[in-house]
Amino acid sequence: MLSEGVMSPALLDDWEASVLHYGYRTRDTPSPRLVADLTAELADLRLAMGRHRSASALPRLALAAACMSGMVCLTLIKAGDRQAWRRWGRTARHAATEAADGPALAWTTAQEAYGYYYAGDMPGAVACARSALGATRAPSVGRALAAALEMRAHAAMGDSRAAMQALSTAEQTHERLSGAALAASAFGYAESQLRFHAGDALTQLGDTAEARTELDRALELCSPDDYTDWALIRLDQAACVVRDGDADAGIGYAASTLLSLDGAKRQGIITTRARDLLAGLTPAQQASRAAREFGGLLGDTTGTKETPA
Structure with a gap:
C-alpha cells in the first residue's frame, strides 16, 4: 500500500509484472481495448509516482511509465493514429531518460x-x-x-x-x-x-x-495470434507473388488474409499495407475481377477508426 510516501517492494514488483503482462498482450489484443487498458494503468501509475518520493523506487516507477507509454505509442502506430503516437512516444522517451535506462531509451x-x-x-x-x-x-x-x-x-x-x-x-x-x-x-x-x-x-x-x-x-x-505480424508477413508474400507475375493469385492470398481477421484487427497498418498492394498493380491488373473484389473488401474495412476510448 501507499502511505507516508512509501511504496512497498511488493507493489513495485507488481507494477513491473503488469508491464511484462501488457508486453505479451500487444501481440494479440485489438488496439482500442489495449489502449484503453494501458491508459487506465498509466493514470494509476502517475498517481503512485506523485505520492511517492523514495529516490530508490522512483527510477523503477519511471521505467514502468516508459514501458507502458511506449506500448501505447506502439499500439497507436498499429492503429494508424498519426497524431497520438507522437505524443505518447515523446512521453515514453522522457520517462526512459528520467529512469536513466539506456536500453529502455x-x-x-x-x-x-x-x-x-x-x-x-x-x-x-x-x-x-x-x-x-x-x-x-x-x-x-x-x-x-x-x-x-x-x-x-x-x-x-x-x-x-x-x-x-x-x-x-x-x-x-x-x-x-x-x-x-x-x-x-x-x-x-x-x-x-x-x-x-x-x-x-x-x-x-x-x-x-x-x-x-x-x-x-x-x-x-x-503464431496467427500475433495477428499484426502474421498478416503483414502474408501481405508481403502476396506482394512477391504479384511481382513474380501472378497478380490474381497474389491478390487472392491477400484477400484471404484480411478475411481471416475481424474488422477491429484489420484496421490501421494492415489495411494500409493492403491498399498499397492494390495501388501498386498496373491498370490492367486493377481491372481484373480479383482486384475489384479486393478493393471492395478494403472498402469494408474503413469503419470506425481505432483511437483511444
Missing part, C-alpha cells in the same frame, strides 16, 4: 522510429532509428528493433547497400539476445520478427527470391 526511441516509418517519413524513420542505436552500445531489443527499422526505411527509399548494412547490425544484435529478449512480446525481438523485417525489406527492394525465403521462415515461426 533505445526501445522507446525505436517505437517512435516505427511511427515515422508507417507515416511514410523514411528520412525521419532513419534519423530516429539511429538515435535509438546511439542510446546504448549494449545488445538490446531496442537496438535490434532500431536496426531492423532502419533497414526497412532504406529499402523503401531504394538504398540496397544501406539496407543490407542495417540488416547486418540487426542480425548481429539478435544473435546476442537471450531469454525474455527473444520472446514474442513488445519487449522481445523474436526470430520471426527478424525474418519478417528482412523479408519486408527484400520485398521492397524487388528481390522476391530471397524475400520469399525469409517470409516463409517468418510465417513458420509466427
Whole structure:
C-alpha cells in the first residue's frame, strides 16, 4: 500500500509484472481495448509516482511509465493514429531518460522510429532509428528493433547497400539476445520478427527470391495470434507473388488474409499495407475481377477508426 510516501517492494514488483503482462498482450489484443487498458494503468501509475518520493523506487516507477507509454505509442502506430503516437512516444522517451535506462531509451526511441516509418517519413524513420542505436552500445531489443527499422526505411527509399548494412547490425544484435529478449512480446525481438523485417525489406527492394525465403521462415515461426505480424508477413508474400507475375493469385492470398481477421484487427497498418498492394498493380491488373473484389473488401474495412476510448 501507499502511505507516508512509501511504496512497498511488493507493489513495485507488481507494477513491473503488469508491464511484462501488457508486453505479451500487444501481440494479440485489438488496439482500442489495449489502449484503453494501458491508459487506465498509466493514470494509476502517475498517481503512485506523485505520492511517492523514495529516490530508490522512483527510477523503477519511471521505467514502468516508459514501458507502458511506449506500448501505447506502439499500439497507436498499429492503429494508424498519426497524431497520438507522437505524443505518447515523446512521453515514453522522457520517462526512459528520467529512469536513466539506456536500453529502455533505445526501445522507446525505436517505437517512435516505427511511427515515422508507417507515416511514410523514411528520412525521419532513419534519423530516429539511429538515435535509438546511439542510446546504448549494449545488445538490446531496442537496438535490434532500431536496426531492423532502419533497414526497412532504406529499402523503401531504394538504398540496397544501406539496407543490407542495417540488416547486418540487426542480425548481429539478435544473435546476442537471450531469454525474455527473444520472446514474442513488445519487449522481445523474436526470430520471426527478424525474418519478417528482412523479408519486408527484400520485398521492397524487388528481390522476391530471397524475400520469399525469409517470409516463409517468418510465417513458420509466427503464431496467427500475433495477428499484426502474421498478416503483414502474408501481405508481403502476396506482394512477391504479384511481382513474380501472378497478380490474381497474389491478390487472392491477400484477400484471404484480411478475411481471416475481424474488422477491429484489420484496421490501421494492415489495411494500409493492403491498399498499397492494390495501388501498386498496373491498370490492367486493377481491372481484373480479383482486384475489384479486393478493393471492395478494403472498402469494408474503413469503419470506425481505432483511437483511444
